[in-house]
Amino acid sequence: MGRTQMINLSNINKYFPSGDSRLHVLKDINLNIDEGEFVSVMGPSGSGKSTLINVLGFLDRKFEGKYEFNGTSVKARTDNLLAKMRNQTVGFVFQEFNLIQTITVADNVRVPLLYRGQTVAETEERVKEVLTRVGLGDRMDHYPNQLSGGQKQRVAIARAIVNHPKFIIADEPTGALDTKTSAKIMELIDDLNKNDGVTIIMVTHDPNLEQFANHQIKILDGQIISDKVVAQ
Numbered sequence: 001m002g003r004t005q006m007i008n009l010s011n012i013n014k015y016f017p018s019g020d021s022r023l024h025v026l027k028d029i030n031l032n033i034d035e036g037e038f039v040s041v042m043g044p045s046g047s048g049k050s051t052l053i054n055v056l057g058f059l060d061r062k063f064e065g066k067y068e069f070n071g072t073s074v075k076a077r078t079d080n081l082l083a084k085m086r087n088q089t090v091g092f093v094f095q096e097f098n099l100i101q102t103i104t105v106a107d108n109v110r111v112p113l114l115y116r117g118q119t120v121a122e123t124e125e126r127v128k129e130v131l132t133r134v135g136l137g138d139r140m141d142h143y144p145n146q147l148s149g150g151q152k153q154r155v156a157i158a159r160a161i162v163n164h165p166k167f168i169i170a171d172e173p174t175g176a177l178d179t180k181t182s183a184k185i186m187e188l189i190d191d192l193n194k195n196d197g198v199t200i201i202m203v204t205h206d207p208n209l210e211q212f213a214n215h216q217i218k219i220l221d222g223q224i225i226s227d228k229v230v231a232q
């Protein structure tokens, strides 16, 4: 099968103000990501991983250099357009799940669809479908605090895929989970990649999880020091 390029970063530099000077956090980043890849991003704390995925996930357009997504420039967009693009293009999964505690599992998963302009009635079928997909079809009316950590992360994954995103960004998705639960979540993420064709960009500190990725990136002090596409 042919490879279709989706993400193209060229010469990305990112600075944060720091007193009278500025901190150089991303240094001349060049990166291509193809549709369907499973990308791992590894590097020590403070090396710039979250900063990089904030750029990739359209959360931050204050950088120097060029970011093309499917051939169009991200930087040229207004904040409103960027937010819309984010909603339609990318799903986020975080270490601490980031669920809304005061609403049900189904309502958490519904949020991106409502943001997109659908009515509650229009969302029912899709919400049920994705929750069944992650193995929580029977927990729709539960609240997050009635779930285990692994179940919470499944809800977050359901919420991330509900809008048929072009890619998922997962920042340490198993960082708060025990080994066994972590393995189950990795199985689900891997299955979404292999069977549903979802492109994954995953930050991890765990060298054992890198093996799931067929595109392995290492960052040190704001620079990509290794970028390998591995045959699987």
Ligand SMILES: Nc1ncnc2c1ncn2[C@@H]1O[C@H](COP(=O)(O)OP(=O)(O)OP(=O)(O)O)[C@@H](O)[C@H]1O
Pocket (backbone or CB within 6 Å): 016, 017, 023, 025, 043, 044, 045, 046, 047, 048, 049, 050, 051, 052
């Ligand atoms: N909003 C900000 N303002 C100023 N400096 C920042 C900001 N966000 C991050 N930094 C700095 O940028 C550098 C990279 O931070 P980043 O969060 O990208 O690291 P990371 O690789 O994700 O680390 P971790 O593994 O701990 O999550 C750090 O030196 C950090 O202090």
Ligand SMILES: [Mg+2]
Pocket (backbone or CB within 6 Å): 049, 050, 051
């Ligand atoms: Mg981080």
